[in-house]
Amino acid sequence: MRKQLVVLLVMLQAVLSVTDISADAKSKTLKLSRKSVRLQTGEKTKISIKNGVPKKVRWSVNKGKKQIALSAKTKKSVRITAKKAGTATVTAKVTYKKKIKKLKLKVKVTAKEQGKTPSNVKMKKQTAFPAQVTACLDASGYVKVQWGKVSEAHAYVIQRRTGNESWAEIKVTASKSYTDRTVKENTAYEYRVRANCNNMCTKYSTPVTIRTGKINSVFAIPDNPATETPEPTSKPTTTPTETPEPTPYQPKYSYEVEVLNKFTIYENVPIVLYVKTDKPSRPSFVADGLSQYRYEYEDIQYLDKNEERLNNGWICTIQFSTSGEKTVAIEEFDETDKSGGKYGTYKVVKTFQIEVQSGEKSLQNRCNEIIKEVSNDNYVSQDTSDKTVGKKWSSLTGTEKMERLECYVRTHWHYPRLGALTDFGYKTVWFVQENVGAYWETGFADCGASNDMMCVLARILGYEAELRNTTLNGGLHIQAVVTIDGVEHIFDATPWQGGYKDWDYIL
Numbered sequence: 001m002r003k004q005l006v007v008l009l010v011m012l013q014a015v016l017s018v019t020d021i022s023a024d025a026k027s028k029t030l031k032l033s034r035k036s037v038r039l040q041t042g043e044k045t046k047i048s049i050k051n052g053v054p055k056k057v058r059w060s061v062n063k064g065k066k067q068i069a070l071s072a073k074t075k076k077s078v079r080i081t082a083k084k085a086g087t088a089t090v091t092a093k094v095t096y097k098k099k100i101k102k103l104k105l106k107v108k109v110t111a112k113e114q115g116k117t118p119s120n121v122k123m124k125k126q127t128a129f130p131a132q133v134t135a136c137l138d139a140s141g142y143v144k145v146q147w148g149k150v151s152e153a154h155a156y157v158i159q160r161r162t163g164n165e166s167w168a169e170i171k172v173t174a175s176k177s178y179t180d181r182t183v184k185e186n187t188a189y190e191y192r193v194r195a196n197c198n199n200m201c202t203k204y205s206t207p208v209t210i211r212t213g214k215i216n217s218v219f220a221i222p223d224n225p226a227t228e229t230p231e232p233t234s235k236p237t238t239t240p241t242e243t244p245e246p247t248p249y250q251p252k253y254s255y256e257v258e259v260l261n262k263f264t265i266y267e268n269v270p271i272v273l274y275v276k277t278d279k280p281s282r283p284s285f286v287a288d289g290l291s292q293y294r295y296e297y298e299d300i301q302y303l304d305k306n307e308e309r310l311n312n313g314w315i316c317t318i319q320f321s322t323s324g325e326k327t328v329a330i331e332e333f334d335e336t337d338k339s340g341g342k343y344g345t346y347k348v349v350k351t352f353q354i355e356v357q358s359g360e361k362s363l364q365n366r367c368n369e370i371i372k373e374v375s376n377d378n379y380v381s382q383d384t385s386d387k388t389v390g391k392k393w394s395s396l397t398g399t400e401k402m403e404r405l406e407c408y409v410r411t412h413w414h415y416p417r418l419g420a421l422t423d424f425g426y427k428t429v430w431f432v433q434e435n436v437g438a439y440w441e442t443g444f445a446d447c448g449a450s451n452d453m454m455c456v457l458a459r460i461l462g463y464e465a466e467l468r469n470t471t472l473n474g475g476l477h478i479q480a481v482v483t484i485d486g487v488e489h490i491f492d493a494t495p496w497q498g499g500y501k502d503w504d505y506i507l
Contacts, residue, residue, distance in 0.1 A: 039082035048077035064088025129205035139348040251349035263437030266359035383407035409493035454480035
């Protein structure tokens, strides 16, 4: 029996050895889907790793950071956006087992010429546009063109014409919709869309036709969907007859909107709105990528904290998942209009614009400023626990540099103040006068925000970094894990002051 066990163990070791060798051999075949790519400014493409699943991948731009930007990074792929003409090199630092392999991609960016097809798109592979295209008038009377998602498409080209004009390109976008604010009143327009995919593009869709009415009138024209119509063999010679405008919806209440944020508005950052209105219930907001939240602001006196209601209006908190110019609509429910359902229809009664910035560049700039400050030979740390005091930046090891940055973030930021203890833990309070905004600008950061900054600082110094969840006093806690010379180090820059430690009196 003992001999049989020994034989089985030997066989098992042999199987494991073969498995390790085959896995290692397979890992060596890792390669990028393309060795080089050519793009025009504004164009996007996706690069992926073939033949195997890497353990860890760090995507970076070794050359040409002004030419391209990397986004949507995963272990298997990355999305590249062309920003400026020139050349760039993307490196995928792939970790499998304990070995590291570097895969490189050359990117050539050329300036885009109006109306021209990107040079890496092969027209001979054109296929029919597979999605449905529709057009309607938004609340202000502008034309909104929408279409379904096309597989592997990285950009969509929109063309427009009116009357006897030729087709003209008006927009190239990665979104699935576009609002044309250059239209004129009482004019018929045709729109068509093409998808640009990797190494090919589709044909233009069947045109859709729509006629505008009044422009900049919130209540003049409801949504007017247009259906696809076959492209005519010859251009029409007759002028479409105008249809009478429907009776506009009269709003029941008045609305005035003010944004209370004192800092720049970025994506995924709360936006606090004061809505002065005589409406007795909470206003309803509608916009692409918008989410609504409920926070209790300690420096505002509510009539009812559970509803955030004021004497003459409401405090409302919204947030956008993407950047760009956002059109936000306030709606009222019209019980008399059964076109939207047996109970009634929501009607737009007011629209307003909010410009949402991308926070990636702003955060990078702030982190570069921090590194410049702490690397100065005259830098004096405010943290008594800083072990790098008196040492020059050039003499510090990678670990010591991260420790100095950890002390800096911990002492220069305050922990967000906390509200009452609930069944779900402490409820974070965003103060209007203090910290409504991005954490790198407001000076308020919890464990997730402060250690997210640590990861960005580490990547600027050339180290791999990621956030890792753990527990502290029975609750969720987040730390930064930085790999230096192949060894993982845990850093925690969570502020020591603010919140539950320093609770100042609130005026």
